[in-house]
Amino acid sequence: MAALAYVLAAGGGLAAALLGLAGMAGATFTVAAPALLPLGGLELTLDPLGGFFLALIGGAAIPASLYAVGYGGGERRGLLAYNVFVASMCAVPLAANALTFLLAWELMSLASYVLVAQSGDREAVSAAWVYAVMTQAGLACLLAGMLLLGVWTDSFRFADWSATASTLPPAGAGLAFALLGLGFGAKAGVIPLHVWLPLAHPAAPSHVSALMSGVMIKLGIYGLMRISLDWLGDGQAWWGIAVMLAGVISAVAGVLYALVEHDLKRLLAFHSIENIGIILIGLGAGMLFHLASLPALALLGFAAALYHTLNHAAFKALLFLGAGAVLHATGTRNMEEMGGLIKRMPWTAAAFLVGSAAIAALPPLNGFVSEWLTFQALLQNLRIDRAEQNLVFALGIAGLALTSGLAMACFVKAFGITFLALPRSEAAARAHEASWPMRAGMGLLALACVGLGLAPTLVVPALVRVGADVMRVPDPANLGGWLTLNISGEFASLSTVAVGAALLAALALPAVLLAAAGVGRRRRLYETWGCGRLVQTARMEYTATAFANPFKRIFDFFYRPVAQLDIEAHPESRFFVTRIEYANPTHSVFDRWLYRPALGVLHRTARRARLLQSGSANLYLIYILAALLALLVLA
């Protein structure tokens, strides 16, 4: 029963992926049921950008569903919600009018809420609560923005919005952009609207986390792309600047939070925020270039954003599935209790390593290609002759560079502490390899990471076609041959196949040389040096806390760490220590400076508003009568 439901979801994913690819290639269709509901009824349509996201969702649903067959273990709860979740996500990029879009959007939110709260423990329920509040606040912004646009353009169809957007006054278009941007930004997890993400993603079952992080938050990106380049016309300069700045802040702050996080799934969730930031940097660059009438560069930035969207879906889904396998095997998400898993879970470790290398942007894997493209777009900013925009681009370059380096450090920690060295706990020592459907799901995604890394010459032209359709600019035909990708004429070129071959050769060369020199390959097994101690235990290993500490010191203005040292001495003498406990918690600046004051204001207002709520039924009825009379007299 459970397996059947997941196979159904995988089949639906395959169909969606094929349909989406057809849409990217130019196929279109429209299904409408205008009489079904007010405000234009239901209408679905396929266009290249929608096709890209549909293919992305479908493509991610296949491995995630396959994995769930093994991970769920016949658990029947959440099957319906899972299928509704996948189906409603597929409907979002196909929606052709506001009502269809909002229905699909809300269905997606509700289904994912159910999945987050599914386990029913305290942590999951409170995470689901925060998620529900943030997602409904986002929906309120979307609703307001879409109603405004609907009234101003006298239509709720997206195609009409694109056609009449140029006639809107700039202030009105700006207001609509701000409202819709907040709504979509909350779903994408843009800082400071990210608070739900590190709570909800770890609480959900791992195949759901993979889909939420891999594709659901990407639908926020989908919305941002629509409002930046399609529904509201060409836009204004501050939109691009705002998107890029939001991207820089999300990328840097996201990776900084991830560095000090020792819950494996929370760490991955913070990296989702970081990667959303990288996508937004590319998108912001595309918007600014588009406004400056540089279509080739605009397409480059946009294609970089799309490519990173695709790549992040692949490697983040892979990493969440890997983390799920580890959680399944050890029963904990705390990295400090793991270690040594590479020997017990070799397949999972290999898949997780591929994902880590990809997210750390190591060539020739996929993360490298899209970050390279983003850098190439940013580096050509001097062709815009506006000093303030050049400054924003410079911030983007610096932020992206810092982010890449920190992400690398973070995944050295994530992989090293989790999979290498000796097991730090009994549970880790007794870990077992994942079942074959789980391994198959991870294997598919690992292959996707490698394939997307080696074949940018196939992927980028397709993405550029999508971008050309959205921005209504001609499609530059020549982007290099089958092996080398050229961008902006001869500005830069890349061949990941060649890079990969060179790396492989560099790895193989010493072995070949040693063999040629006749040096024998004798293996010598010996203990690691333990500072002269006789017995080596896992307690002597480097911990995740220790790894993160230098970063805490460097970025202490951001983390605001507090050292808590708790020493318990022997009652006879304080020189005989029986127990030492060290903790080094950090505080979120966004919690302290943004959410706490906002919540305080809300609570105070609510207390005042309670005066209206006396508990007397008569008084409530008086409100109704008074409202009715006021409306009748004023109308």
Added chain:
Amino acid sequence: MTALTNLLAFLGLVVTLLIVWRQGWPGRLALFVAQSLLLALLAVVIGILAGKPGLLVVAAVVVLLKAWLIPRALARMGAGTPVLRPLAPGRSSAVPLLVSGGLVVVAYAVMLPVNAATTLPTEGGIPLAFAMALIGLFVCVTGRDALGHLLGFLMFENGIFGLALLATYGLPGLVEAGVFLDVLAIVLLMEGVVLRVRREHDSIDVDRLRELRG
């Protein structure tokens, strides 16, 4: 025709005011039945004069529902209340009657533009029916127990029904049927709730709901 519909609407308003004036529960219930019968008669008159046989069916449903089924349910609910409400200082029917008179004036004022715009033979009754609705809502507001609220709500609904009859010669049958069903469902639900509340608390006084406030 104009004189007849105006007369019926006027009688309806008089009965409404009598409900405001009456204190005892059986008396109020009888007056509510009278109000419903007047409205059914209004539907019959308009149905005959405007040549709309559908309205005769509606009138039959009104008689069945509001003059028989619902009053029976209301009587069951009221079976435990004292025949005369306990007298309380400062609670006479003078002030409610005065406010009801004010509401009639408001109804005329609000309906002025509507009357100016229509040329129906029934337009004279429109403000009267609207006043019935407003007074019904007012009875609902001032109700001291669940029965009072429910009676007010039903009077409000009767007023709106009369307004629809006079202003548009009756709503489409489907809408009318839906409204009747809603009203019936509300009364039946309230019956369950009221009987249960009385069993638990020995009182259906809404003031006690205050204690539920968090």
